[in-house]
Each structure stands twice: as C-alpha cells, then as structure tokens.
Amino acid sequence: MTDELGFSDFAIPYARGASYPVRSGNVLRPLIDGEPAFRRVCEAIEQAKISVWATVTFMWAACQMPDGRGSPLDVLSRAAERGLDVRIIFWRPDPETEYLETNAFWGAPEHVERLKECSSSLRIRWDRAQPGYCQHQKCWLIDAGTETETTFLGGINLNPHSVVAPGHRGGKNQNHDVYIELAGPSAVDVHHNFVQRWNEASERHLADGRWGAGSESDLPFPAKVPERKGNAIVQIQRTIHRGRYSNGHAAPQDAAYSIEDGERSNLEQYCAAIGAARRSIYIENQAIDVPEIIRCLRHALQRGVEIAVLMPAEGKLHELFADLAAFDNFTLAGIAGLGDDGKRNPVWIHAKLMLIDGEWGTVGSCNLHRYSLFGNSELNAAFWDRETARALLAELLHEHLDRDISGLNDRAALQLFGEIARHNRRLFERGESKWQGLAFSLPPLS
Known part of the structure; x- marks a missing residue:
C-alpha cells in the first residue's frame, strides 16, 4: 500500500503501531502563532454549514479570539445559534492534576454560570484522563x-x-505555538478520534458531566473517507493510555484498528524519523526529557545530521543535553521578543513540531516528555510532503531569524540558524537588544 502512495520517494518510515492508516491526497496549511491560527479557525467556524466539534484542554475566562470576536464560547455559541451542531469535549482534571484546574474549563459552578449566559444549544461532555495524566x-x-x-x-x-x-x-x-489545517482523506481519522472520545467521555453519565440538549446522545462513527484535496501523505498518530477505550469500531478503509493495549505511535514515529534522518532535524518543543529521544538525536549527530532545537529559554534541560552540545552540528536555542521598553522578553516555546530533511514533518499536541509519550491523550499529524515541510521551515525561520531562507536547502538553513542564534547570544550577554530576529543560543544546561 505504501508504494502505491508514493512512499518510495521518502526515507522516513511511517508508524506501524498507529490506529490510523497512512492516507494520500491531503492538503496542509501551517498556521504559526495563536492570533493567525485562531483567526483562521474562527473564519472556518463562521463558514461552517453543518457542525463544529472541538477538543479543549485549557481555556481561560480571559481568552479573547482575534479581531473582536469575543471569547471562544461566544464564537461557538454564535455557531450554535445558527443551528449548527456544536460539541466540545473539555478535560476535567483528577485529584492528581487538580493544580491545573485554574487553567481548565472543567465544569466548576462558575463555568456552568458562564454557559447559562451563553447558549443552551452547546453540547458538552467532560472527560478525565488516566490518573496523573491529561486529555x-x-x-x-x-x-x-x-x-x-x-x-x-x-x-x-x-x-x-x-x-x-x-x-x-x-x-x-507570550507563547510561540503552531497549528496545522488539514483537509482530505486523513480528516476522517480526526473525526473518528473525536467520536471515540465523545462516546466514551469518562463523565458522560454524571449529572455534572455533560451540558446541553443532545449531549446525552452518542455519535455514529464515520463511514466515508473524504475525497482527495491535494498531494500530501498524512498519518494521524496518537498517544492513548492502555485501557483507555473499549470501543473497537474500525476507522473507515484500511485501518487495522485495535488499541486495547493503548497506542504510542507518536513515540514510534519520533524515534523512527530521527533514526532515518540524513541531512537535517529541526525541532520546536517545550520539553525533551525522554532518554530514548535524546539518544536518537545523539546518533543522528554522529551521522553528521545538522540539528537545531528550539526550546523555552527558561525551561529545565535534561542532563543528557550536555553530550549533544559537544557536537558542532547541534544548536540549542530559545527566542525573545522585543518589548515596548526596548528590552528582550523570553518567549515560551509551546509548539510541538519536528521537520526532517525538508520532506517530512509532524505537528500536534505531543511534547517530547514522558507524560505526552507514555500517558496523556495526544494527537499529531505526521506528513510526507516536501512543499509543506519546506514552507513551514521557511516561515518559522523567517520569524525567528528575520531572514528569507527559501533559497537555501534544509541543511544550510539550520546552519544559518545556528550562526545567527550564536551571534544574538553574544549580543544578549553584552546587554544589547538590537538582534537579528528572535533566536539566541542557549547553554546546554541552563
């Protein structure tokens, strides 16, 4: 099947342990940072004809959507008032994660009051994760x-x-982050994932576990794969805790679907992709603390692969990063924006993406730490598409370096990234704020 999809043109293997198959014929559009991303999401909601479904981990009362659209609930309520089927699955922390309740819309009395002020047409289910983990x-x-x-x-x-x-x-x-817009055959797998979560949401039978007329009803699984929209090969990959779901209803067309033992296709794909890299690896992630991943990166450096990792400047680094810093072909960097006072402000890297060899990438919710790779519920789209991979790298480095790298190959682009980041580091240490772009190199154990 993979040869028919054009896999012979790519060196990066797919995740054989994934619930969902590899599908060709997709179109992808990267959306960098929250304002452009949610502007596009809101436009799609406003143009929707049938339904809007969302899975939400954290939502603050103070959050406002772009261009004066109001809160996320305001945007969704307007869609429901137009007669659309609007459903949201919110995460509800358990006692082990209750310290995160202040960031989540978990069904507290004040959340219910907010819903009463909005629209009774919204349909909501709350969903816990395995104890200690997160949806x-x-x-x-x-x-x-x-x-x-x-x-x-x-x-x-x-x-x-x-x-x-x-x-x-x-x-x-401020946070730096990324979404990806996807249309085509692989959208059915995101659809299937939502139905599975909706139908088995942990709190659905509790009096305070759902909201809105119709929230008591389950959804049918998708039965049809959308038609081709482009040329990108995509596989939807997940982390699902062992024993999380009992429903074994197959995704349509080609899926060998069984997750009784859970799913770790995100981990499988990350390791396989790093192991197959030949020229370059670019990573943005807020945490990398899994030794398997760091060892894979070390082996890639030994092969001569150029690697650049963007992480929070104020984050805690695993001790194994000290070994990576010994390689000339490794750059560890953060970014800092220019404040109104002329000083640099560190920007938290919240994106979860990897780009390899200018031909493969993954974007999603999965951090490279033990929670995301072994216990949380996570969702990523891995893609084999040179156009998307190169365009995403060019757009990211244009923001981080204030340079157009579209004329460079992937390896040369990361070498330039390292040069500018190290130069900006020297300026930072001298107290100067007039950098080129945002990126500055980090000590390996900062």
Whole structure:
C-alpha cells in the first residue's frame, strides 16, 4: 500500500503501531502563532454549514479570539445559534492534576454560570484522563462527515498568552505555538478520534458531566473517507493510555484498528524519523526529557545530521543535553521578543513540531516528555510532503531569524540558524537588544 502512495520517494518510515492508516491526497496549511491560527479557525467556524466539534484542554475566562470576536464560547455559541451542531469535549482534571484546574474549563459552578449566559444549544461532555495524566489533544473539526470536512490540530491553548501575533513584540509572557489545517482523506481519522472520545467521555453519565440538549446522545462513527484535496501523505498518530477505550469500531478503509493495549505511535514515529534522518532535524518543543529521544538525536549527530532545537529559554534541560552540545552540528536555542521598553522578553516555546530533511514533518499536541509519550491523550499529524515541510521551515525561520531562507536547502538553513542564534547570544550577554530576529543560543544546561 505504501508504494502505491508514493512512499518510495521518502526515507522516513511511517508508524506501524498507529490506529490510523497512512492516507494520500491531503492538503496542509501551517498556521504559526495563536492570533493567525485562531483567526483562521474562527473564519472556518463562521463558514461552517453543518457542525463544529472541538477538543479543549485549557481555556481561560480571559481568552479573547482575534479581531473582536469575543471569547471562544461566544464564537461557538454564535455557531450554535445558527443551528449548527456544536460539541466540545473539555478535560476535567483528577485529584492528581487538580493544580491545573485554574487553567481548565472543567465544569466548576462558575463555568456552568458562564454557559447559562451563553447558549443552551452547546453540547458538552467532560472527560478525565488516566490518573496523573491529561486529555491533551487540541483539535477543531468543521463539517464532519461532509466533503468540505476540515480540521485543525496542534498545541495552542485558549489563553491570552497564546493568542498572540507572530514576531512576539510588546508584552511579556507570550507563547510561540503552531497549528496545522488539514483537509482530505486523513480528516476522517480526526473525526473518528473525536467520536471515540465523545462516546466514551469518562463523565458522560454524571449529572455534572455533560451540558446541553443532545449531549446525552452518542455519535455514529464515520463511514466515508473524504475525497482527495491535494498531494500530501498524512498519518494521524496518537498517544492513548492502555485501557483507555473499549470501543473497537474500525476507522473507515484500511485501518487495522485495535488499541486495547493503548497506542504510542507518536513515540514510534519520533524515534523512527530521527533514526532515518540524513541531512537535517529541526525541532520546536517545550520539553525533551525522554532518554530514548535524546539518544536518537545523539546518533543522528554522529551521522553528521545538522540539528537545531528550539526550546523555552527558561525551561529545565535534561542532563543528557550536555553530550549533544559537544557536537558542532547541534544548536540549542530559545527566542525573545522585543518589548515596548526596548528590552528582550523570553518567549515560551509551546509548539510541538519536528521537520526532517525538508520532506517530512509532524505537528500536534505531543511534547517530547514522558507524560505526552507514555500517558496523556495526544494527537499529531505526521506528513510526507516536501512543499509543506519546506514552507513551514521557511516561515518559522523567517520569524525567528528575520531572514528569507527559501533559497537555501534544509541543511544550510539550520546552519544559518545556528550562526545567527550564536551571534544574538553574544549580543544578549553584552546587554544589547538590537538582534537579528528572535533566536539566541542557549547553554546546554541552563
């Protein structure tokens, strides 16, 4: 099957342990930073004809959507008032994760009051994860089951720190993040994932576990794969905790679907992709603390692969990163925006993406830490598409370096990234804020 899809043109293997198959014929559109991403999500909601479904991990009361659209609930309520089927699955923390309740819309009395002020037409189910873990998927599905089915997935949360403009000028405490818009055959797998979560949401039988007329009803699984929209090969990959779901209903067409033992296709894909890299690896992630991943990166460096990793400047690094810093072909960097006072403000890297050899990438909710790789519920789209991989790298490095790298190959682009990041580091250490772009190199154990 993979030869028919054109896999012979790519060196990166797919995840054989995934619930969902590899599908060709997709179109992808990267959306960098929260303001452009949610502007596009809102446009799709406003153009929707049938339904809007979303999975939400964190949502703050102070969050406002772009261009004066109001809160996320305002946007969704207007869609419901137009007669659309609007459903949201919110994460509800358990006692082990209750410290995160202040960031989540978990069904507290004040949340119920907010819903009463909005629209009774919304349909909501709350869903816990395995104890100590998180329902961390973030996706939006527009007009599910139709030929115009479109989905958005990534890592961006609904909070004021995340709904920010590219370039990160002005205020402090900003997040850098990424979504990807997907249409075509693989959208059916995001659809299937939503139905599975909706139908088996842990709190659905509790009096306070759902909201809205119709929220008591389950959804049918998708039965039809959308038609081709482009040329990208995509596989939807997940982390699902062992024993999380009992429903074994297969996804349509070609899926060998069974997750009784859970799913770790995100981990499988990350390791396989790093292991197959020949020229370059570019990573943006807020945490990398799994030794398997760091060892894979070390082996790639030994093969001569150029690697650049963008992480939070104020984050804690695993001790194994010290070994990577010994390689000349390794760059570890953060980014900092220019404040209104002329000083640099560190930007938190919340994106979860990897790009390899200018031909493969993954974008989603999965961090490279043990929670995302072994216990949370996570959702990523891995893609084999040179056009998307190169365009995403060019757009990211244009923001981070203030340079057009579209004329460079992937390896040369990361070498330039390292040069500029190291130069900006020297300026930072001298207290100078007039950098080129945002990126500056980090000590390996900062």
